[in-house]
Amino acid sequence: MNERERLEKWKDQIGKELDRVMMFWTQHSLDKDYGGFFTCLAQDGTVYDDLKYIWLQGRQVWMYCRLYRKLPRFHQQEILSAAIAGGEFLLAYACPSADSLKCAFVVTRNGQAVKIQRTIFSECFYVMAMDELWRTTHEERYKKAAEKMMDQIVHWVREDPSGLGKAELPGAAPLNAMAVPMMLLNLVDQLCEGDEDMAKKYEEVGKWSVEKIMQHLQRDGKAILENVSDQGQELPGCLGRHQNPGHAIEAGWFLLRHAIAHSDHSLAQTSVEKFMLLPFLSGWDQEYGGLFSFQDVDGHCPTQLEWNMKLWWPHTEALIAFLLAYQKTRDQRLLEHFEKICDYVFRRFSDPEQGEWFGYLNREGNVALTIKGGPFKGCFHVPRCLYMCEEILSQLLATSNKI
Template sequence: MSYIEASHYAQHYKDALLHDVVPFWEQHSLDLEHGGYFTCLDRSGKVYDTDKFIWLQARQVWLFSMLYNEVEQKQQWLDMAGSGAAFLRQHGKDAHGNFYFSVTRSGAPLVQPYNIFSDCFAAMAFAQYAKASGNGTYRTMAKNTYANILKRKDRPKGHYEKSTGNRPLKNFALPMILSNLVLELEDVLEEADIKKTVDFSVREVMEVFLQKESGLIYENVLPNGDLHDSFEGRLINPGHGLEAMWFMMDIGVRSGDEALIAKATDTMLRILDYGWDQDHGGLFYFMDAQGHPPQQLEHDQKLWWVHLEALVALAKAYEHRPGEHIAQWYQKVHQYAWQHFPDPEHGEWYGYLNREGKPHLTLKGGKWKGCFHVPRAMYQCWKTFDRIAQKHKLTT
């Protein structure tokens, strides 16, 4: 990849972020009456449901705070972040400090805090907004929320757990998200606390859920790390694995661990090889490790976030370990994603394509898709390709 190519990609992602994706959410998502954000937006940005999903509220607070901190100190971005932060502070959690899954437009609780993913994104949001606003109250809230997450991590659903315990599988999502969350909270936590969680996350991701024989990451394993022959035990989620690998690369950069970066790169390539649809292109959503019919009816859909995580992982892998194979994979995923997901008429990206790559739903936001994966990936790819271009410039 030449200096010109890297510069082109950097400008491409910067333009998409600042002139397409961010303006879409600025224009359509802010709730001027009750605070926070509308996330259920149709293709054109019209609100079709006003319920508020706490993890999406928190993700958007994080996003606009991050833009303010890292891109430009625009008052509009700080105000956008502040609206969501205040809404979360007032309506997001129960009396025990656990964050709900969803609330009404005005903030009345709808769905109880049955897992801790809302809490994880709330902690990220508060930490980033505290940095942007200088408000120490939110810094304290970030620290307290993180402490509550650690307290619940061994039994994250608490009394909302539906499992009887006869098949005690543990899930990949929590160690994956903790590996990123703890780096997001670097300004809030002590170094010893960061190291403890980083070490736990790397061990779980790269030694427990990553299987040596297949080179794949399984979504669920038994407590001792063994596999289980069941729907849940055979489940592969390529997007989760790819996202986790760029988290591992970031940890490797922070700690100077070249071996971790190399292992994450190799795992990323294995997941791409395994998860790519050879007939229609794109990455599958869910797969069964033994080739059996997956339980999820949406298993063969092509989802926005899966391809975005692949693009971020590939860009970072090329930055640290440049090579033709990674470059070819990047161009392959880039071409598929940019040909199928963006909506040139109304902006932003479609979230859900059928297996053939046509929009299955034309919404831009809903219960699961909000202002997070698209702009985060645009920012990450922009900055990564900018660094790649600068390295080329210095060596030529």
């Protein structure tokens, strides 16, 4: 096959996979009584728990709106209604206290708080949901909710974290965990789409986030480390040596989108070479294929029990990263990495029977958990990846006659 044929083949396969995946969620996840979504779904879609994890509620609202808004075949009333009911569920129940914007991590089916995490991530996915819901419905109250929460998050991260409820302890120095600036950069991308006022408002937050992510490039540019000090220095022990290849690669495509939007050629190059290629080459299991979940930069055995398991989301993020990088550079090596990962995911994660991917394989690539959704896996990484890849492949095929 020539290059055009390869891209056409992937676009066709990925588009069909997106339809199958979304069919699974629309058939099985809707809570018609209380609004919001069931995400604890067995292989065949059976609901095995009705708890509602706020991360996953926010992500599914975002995903539904984005598909409704961007892909004509998902412009369906059913999808819009479910997204709105999910958004209203978040507005009503995400924040357990009337005095604070702190969100729960998980609530009961009818919205009562079960657990609150001392982090910002429930809040971040709330912002994504509200902003995308505004773009889809044009209702201003969603936009306001998104902006208010975003400003609260930025305050917690950059001014005063005390509202998160985390005690300051003498042995735990302030940390730059890559997840935090990554999420902020992703939110800036989300909030600023086609909106000059917002782009201006959050320009500095975006710049700060990029700088904070860059601090994770350590060891003379040879490794991405997940945790560094607040000043960007390497930390001692397991915490400092911890690597998460999928996360680094995800940061890579967040950075690359920022670089493209700001015509920053140097940042684009760093994002591909350092945040995509480095962790992909060191994180790919040469023996069984797939990306390791965690590594130790000095080669010690990680203490996380799942370190050598193959999880769905590092692979979806790598697909987005390498296809976007290929679109930007037309470097054949990047397309080959994309295809290598495609081969792995369609053989290992995709479920020909039921739609939506398996999430958790053992090192050898066999299914270890048969669930399709759970406390950390919902309607997000797989359809986001398939939608973004379909979009990029369409652009590649449309804009380039050379292919």
